[in-house]
Amino acid sequence: MxxxxxxxxxxxxxxxxxxxxxxxxxxxxxxxxxxxxxxxxxxxxxxxxxxxxxxxxxxxxxxxxxxxxxxxxxxxxxxxxxxxxxxxxxxxxxxxxxxxxxxxxxxxxxxxxxxPEPFTPARAAAIGTAGFTAALSLLALRRHGLTPADGPVLVTGAGGGVGSVAVALLAASGHEVIAATGRPDALRGRLTRLGAAHIVGRAELDTGGKPLAAQRWAGVIDAVGGHLLAGALAGLRHSGTATTCGLAASATFPGNVMPFILRGVSLVGIDSVRTTPARRAAAWQLLARHLDPRLLDSxxxxxxxxxxxxxxxxxxxxxxxxxxxxxxxxx
Ligand SMILES: NC(=O)c1ccc[n+]([C@@H]2O[C@H](COP(=O)([O-])OP(=O)(O)OC[C@H]3O[C@@H](n4cnc5c(N)ncnc54)[C@H](OP(=O)(O)O)[C@@H]3O)[C@@H](O)[C@H]2O)c1
Structure with missing residues (x-):
C-alpha cells in the first residue's frame, strides 16, 4: 500500500x-x-x-x-x-x-x-479538458465542412479555458477569429496575442430575443450557453455550424427554430468525456500541430x-x- x-x-x-x-x-x-x-x-x-x-x-x-x-x-x-x-x-x-x-x-x-511533441507534461496539463474540448469543437466544425475561406468563427467565453485555446487553435489553423468576452477591455491584449482579429463585448450578442440578426460568422465555438448561444445562432451565416459544449452562463438558451429552417445552420454537441480513442488521438494531433506552446504558456x-x-x-x-x-x- x-x-x-x-x-x-x-x-x-x-x-x-x-x-x-x-x-x-x-x-x-x-x-x-x-x-x-x-x-x-x-x-x-x-x-x-x-x-x-x-x-x-x-x-x-x-x-x-x-x-x-x-x-x-x-x-x-x-x-x-x-x-x-x-x-x-x-x-x-x-x-x-x-x-x-x-x-x-x-x-x-x-x-x-x-x-505529444512539442508539449511537456506540464503543457499537456495546461491544455487539459478545456483545450481538448476546444480541439474537439474545431474537429466538429471541420467535419461539417468549415474551412478558413468560409468566413470568421465566433468564440464565446473567449477569456476562459475552452475559449482561450479555441481562439489560439482557430487562428493558428488559418481562421479569422471573433472573440466574445464579458471583459473586452481587460482581455483585449491577451486575446489579440492569441490571434483574435476582432474582440466583441458579450452584450453585443444579445439580440433582445430576435431569432435572426446580420449574418456575421461562418462558425461558432460556444462554451457559455444561454442568451449568448441564441445570439451566436442568430448571427450565423447560411449553412454555418455552431458547436455547444458548456453552460458557463446557463444550461438553457432562448432558442428559436428560425436559424435552422431559414438559414440551414447546424448545432453540434460536444462531449469530451465519452470520446472514442480515435477521436482523442485526432484532437491531440490537431493541438500538437497548431497550438504554439509559448502562447499556451502565456x-x-x-x-x-x-x-x-x-x-x-x-x-x-x-x-x-x-x-x-x-x-x-x-x-
Ligand atoms: N462538453 C464538454 O465536454 C465540456 C468540456 C470542457 C468544458 N465544458 C464546459 O464549458 C464551459 C466552459 O469551461 P471552461 O473550462 O472554459 O470554463 P472557464 O475557464 O470558467 O471559462 C468560462 C468563461 O465563460 C464566460 N462566462 C462566465 N460566466 C458567464 C456568464 N454568466 N455569462 C456569460 N459568459 C460567462 C467567461 O469568459 P469571458 O469573461 O471571456 O466572457 C469565462 O471565463 C463550462 O460550462 C464547462 O463545464 C464542457
Whole structure:
C-alpha cells in the first residue's frame, strides 16, 4: 500500500465536502494502468467538485479531478510501459471514477494518449479538458465542412479555458477569429496575442430575443450557453455550424427554430468525456500541430496541489482566465 495526497469528496452531515487528505492506494479503482500523477488542472467541473457543488460527482467518496497527466507506473495494457508519459481527459475521471487531483491514479490504458511533441507534461496539463474540448469543437466544425475561406468563427467565453485555446487553435489553423468576452477591455491584449482579429463585448450578442440578426460568422465555438448561444445562432451565416459544449452562463438558451429552417445552420454537441480513442488521438494531433506552446504558456498559471480549491473559487465566480495547472508533486 502506498500513501498519496488527494482532493477527495465525501458525504458529511453538512453535505458534500471536498478536502485534501492523505489517501491509501487501496482506494484506487481496479483499472489496467496505474499512473504517478505529475499534473492535473482546474476545469469548470473541477471547480464545482472542489467546492462540493452538485452536478459532477456521480459517487462518493470520490477523488476529484477530470484531467490527469503523469507517468505510467504499472500497466497490463499492451501499449504502455513503465515510465511512459501520458495524458487523459474525462473518461469518467473525477465524475464516476477516482480522478487526477491526487498523487496516484488508476485508468484504462485504451483511453490514454502519449504526451505529444512539442508539449511537456506540464503543457499537456495546461491544455487539459478545456483545450481538448476546444480541439474537439474545431474537429466538429471541420467535419461539417468549415474551412478558413468560409468566413470568421465566433468564440464565446473567449477569456476562459475552452475559449482561450479555441481562439489560439482557430487562428493558428488559418481562421479569422471573433472573440466574445464579458471583459473586452481587460482581455483585449491577451486575446489579440492569441490571434483574435476582432474582440466583441458579450452584450453585443444579445439580440433582445430576435431569432435572426446580420449574418456575421461562418462558425461558432460556444462554451457559455444561454442568451449568448441564441445570439451566436442568430448571427450565423447560411449553412454555418455552431458547436455547444458548456453552460458557463446557463444550461438553457432562448432558442428559436428560425436559424435552422431559414438559414440551414447546424448545432453540434460536444462531449469530451465519452470520446472514442480515435477521436482523442485526432484532437491531440490537431493541438500538437497548431497550438504554439509559448502562447499556451502565456495563458497558463501553475498552483500547488494544496491551492487547487482556491484556484477553483475564481472559476466559479466567472473570473477564471486561461488555464490553471495543478502541480501535484508540489503540495
Ligand atoms: N462538453 C464538454 O465536454 C465540456 C468540456 C470542457 C468544458 N465544458 C464546459 O464549458 C464551459 C466552459 O469551461 P471552461 O473550462 O472554459 O470554463 P472557464 O475557464 O470558467 O471559462 C468560462 C468563461 O465563460 C464566460 N462566462 C462566465 N460566466 C458567464 C456568464 N454568466 N455569462 C456569460 N459568459 C460567462 C467567461 O469568459 P469571458 O469573461 O471571456 O466572457 C469565462 O471565463 C463550462 O460550462 C464547462 O463545464 C464542457
Amino acid at each position: 502506498t500513501a498519496f495526497p488527494g482532493w477527495i469528496a465525501r458525504e458529511t452531515p453538512d453535505g458534500l465536502r471536498t478536502r485534501l487528505e492523505e489517501l491509501d492506494s487501496a482506494i484506487l479503482d481496479d483499472r489496467d494502468t496505474t499512473l504517478r500523477v505529475h499534473y492535473s488542472s482546474i476545469n469548470y467541473k473541477d471547480a464545482l467538485a472542489l467546492h462540493g457543488r452538485p452536478g459532477v460527482l456521480r459517487r462518493h467518496p470520490l477523488v476529484t479531478g477530470i484531467d490527469v497527466t503523469g507517468e505510467v507506473l504499472t500497466s497490463r495494457h499492451p501499449r504502455w510501459s513503465r515510465g511512459d508519459l501520458v495524458t487523459l481527459n474525462g473518461a469518467g475521471l473525477g465524475e464516476e471514477r477516482h480522478g487526477g487531483l491526487a498523487g496516484l491514479a488508476a485508468v484504462d490504458g485504451a483511453d490514454l494518449v502519449p504526451v 495563458v497558463t498559471r501553475s498552483v500547488p496541489l494544496s491551492a487547487a480549491r482556491d484556484a477553483a473559487t475564481e472559476v466559479l465566480a466567472g473570473h477564471g482566465t486561461g488555464r490553471t495547472v495543478v502541480d501535484v508533486r508540489a503540495h
